[in-house]
Amino acid sequence: MKLGFLVDLNLCMGCKGCEIACKVENDVPLSSWRLRVKYIDIGTFPDTSRSFTPLRCNHCENAPCERICPVSALHYLENGIVNVDSHRCIGCAGCMMACPYGAIYMDPETNTADKCTYCAHRIESGMMPACVVVCPVEANIFGDVEDDHSHISQYIMAHQGGVQVRKPEKHTDPKHYYVGGGTYTLDPLAHQRLEGHNLFTNITHLKHNGDPHHGVLDRFLAPFTSHGTHDNKSFMNFDNIHEQEGGH
Amino acid sequence: MVEHTINATQAVVTLDVALPGIIWGWMITLNMWAKSIGTGVVFVAAYLLYRHKKDAMPNLRWAMPVISFIFLNIFLLFTLTDLHQPYRMLNIFLHPHWTSAITVGAWMASLFTLLITILMVIGLADQFTEYFKRGCRVAPVKSLMSFAGKNSGTYEKIFPFVVFLAVPVTAYTAIIMAESSARELWQAPTEVMQMMWAALMAGSAALILVSGSWSQEARKDLALILSVAVFFSFAMYMGEYFFSFKSSEAEATLAYVHAGGAYNVEFWFGMTLGFIAPFFLATSTMKNDNVTLLRFAAILALVGLYLAKDVWLKIPQMLPLS
Ligand code: SF4
Numbered sequence A: 001m002k003l004g005f006l007v008d009l010n011l012c013m014g015c016k017g018c019e020i021a022c023k024v025e026n027d028v029p030l031s032s033w034r035l036r037v038k039y040i041d042i043g044t045f046p047d048t049s050r051s052f053t054p055l056r057c058n059h060c061e062n063a064p065c066e067r068i069c070p071v072s073a074l075h076y077l078e079n080g081i082v083n084v085d086s087h088r089c090i091g092c093a094g095c096m097m098a099c100p101y102g103a104i105y106m107d108p109e110t111n112t113a114d115k116c117t118y119c120a121h122r123i124e125s126g127m128m129p130a131c132v133v134v135c136p137v138e139a140n141i142f143g144d145v146e147d148d149h150s151h152i153s154q155y156i157m158a159h160q161g162g163v164q165v166r167k168p169e170k171h172t173d174p175k176h177y178y179v180g181g182g183t184y185t186l187d188p189l190a191h192q193r194l195e196g197h198n199l200f201t202n203i204t205h206l207k208h209n210g211d212p213h214h215g216v217l218d219r220f221l222a223p224f225t226s227h228g229t230h231d232n233k234s235f236m237n238f239d240n241i242h243e244q245e246g247g248h
Numbered sequence B: 001m002v003e004h005t006i007n008a009t010q011a012v013v014t015l016d017v018a019l020p021g022i023i024w025g026w027m028i029t030l031n032m033w034a035k036s037i038g039t040g041v042v043f044v045a046a047y048l049l050y051r052h053k054k055d056a057m058p059n060l061r062w063a064m065p066v067i068s069f070i071f072l073n074i075f076l077l078f079t080l081t082d083l084h085q086p087y088r089m090l091n092i093f094l095h096p097h098w099t100s101a102i103t104v105g106a107w108m109a110s111l112f113t114l115l116i117t118i119l120m121v122i123g124l125a126d127q128f129t130e131y132f133k134r135g136c137r138v139a140p141v142k143s144l145m146s147f148a149g150k151n152s153g154t155y156e157k158i159f160p161f162v163v164f165l166a167v168p169v170t171a172y173t174a175i176i177m178a179e180s181s182a183r184e185l186w187q188a189p190t191e192v193m194q195m196m197w198a199a200l201m202a203g204s205a206a207l208i209l210v211s212g213s214w215s216q217e218a219r220k221d222l223a224l225i226l227s228v229a230v231f232f233s234f235a236m237y238m239g240e241y242f243f244s245f246k247s248s249e250a251e252a253t254l255a256y257v258h259a260g261g262a263y264n265v266e267f268w269f270g271m272t273l274g275f276i277a278p279f280f281l282a283t284s285t286m287k288n289d290n291v292t293l294l295r296f297a298a299i300l301a302l303v304g305l306y307l308a309k310d311v312w313l314k315i316p317q318m319l320p321l322s
């Protein structure tokens, strides 16, 4: 069994339901995302169109994050999911250097690496991932890609030539597919991040990596002291300065 | 790729989350820089001991492991400090994952530090025998040093193994970088050679600073090693800088050091200070044995190496990955 995802970008309407469902289901802290929907505007006014691309961990069959993890905190499950054991993670961020898709974040509350697990805990009890359940247009298709009769396999067969993965040149063998995507939506270097073109927010880089209150000394003192309640505002401290060092 | 867009295909992100900035920052730079000194002095010392009589470098036997010990500990300290869960470092030894160069490196570096510590203790015991016999008041240190003094021959026995081990300890960082599939710039065979040149550069520079009492010939060799190392390291950086047509990702990364890039100034400052200037200064001292100038070259090389490593570490982390 090899569980995989397929997102039909022709169906996705960018409602961000999946993003929110994921946040709620997995208690993803502020400033961190396991699944996000990126809006990209293509063309020049008035001939423009907007595309929506949900991005999550690809659960690669040849996962560089698993390979580099020094303590096997990142590990494969039998169903193909690349899972993460946050109790074992040492917080070296090696996986963040290795994942070509930027799918891993340093959880600001636990100070360990975390990412989409395809809702492994829900799968275990026979449920679908939260993002699949919530999608109003059924753009997220989830199932066993090794089973020829599964919905996802059938969908891939039906769209054969139009099925893509992100960065195939990285040889990660992703188990997350897209239909209806193109270079301009799936390749992060094919679209620009221009100041003043963002809706609502003006963001490019996060100021911190992990807990912004977890300085060098705190890292050593943490087991002996209890952390106060987190000030949510500090997690929202984004800006577009390029030279911020995370986690220090 | 982006720069080739035409009006019809222009694509702009209009809504997204904040992406992580620099994740491996100055602590990792410091870590790599300190490791270069820690292993580099071993290579250079081995070469000098092969080429010259011991009397030509009277303090080398103890100064080399002392320098190595200090910088390896700086390296280990910052490796630990950069972890978000430093106490769990133990997991690398309790639950090692052998496909990870971080694991293999941590094990090798720990063994290497242990061996260097033995060399240092023996080196100091032999050099300061009188002090440890009569002057030292701390009983355990005294007995340790007397034990070390009695086993002085162990130094020469383990030294070849230490030199041999210094090779993978130097190079494993390049393997970590090669495993960093998200940072294409680092995934290059040249990184292994860059690590070796950096070690020779840092090792010779560090030893130059303690070579005041050495023979002119030995110092000349140090100047030669420094010149050769900075020359080849610089040449490799230039190769990457000008001829890197590997992929759009590597090219986009290098745009940060090319003209107008955010790291252009730091990069060229590092290249001039740490590579170009030391090359000319060190080669010029080979004839006239100007110790002060050579020391100046060594300090510049150490500063420039830090800057170059810092830039190379940070630029690939600026790119959006998804
Ligand atoms: S997408 Fe990234 S985090 Fe997910 S399995 Fe692949 S390499 Fe690992």
Ligand code: SF4
Pocket: A068, A069, A070, A071, A072, A073, A074, A084, A088, A089, A090, A091, A092, A093, A094, A095, A096, A112, A113
């Ligand atoms: S941060 Fe944690 S999960 Fe990631 S490589 Fe390091 S130990 Fe593994």
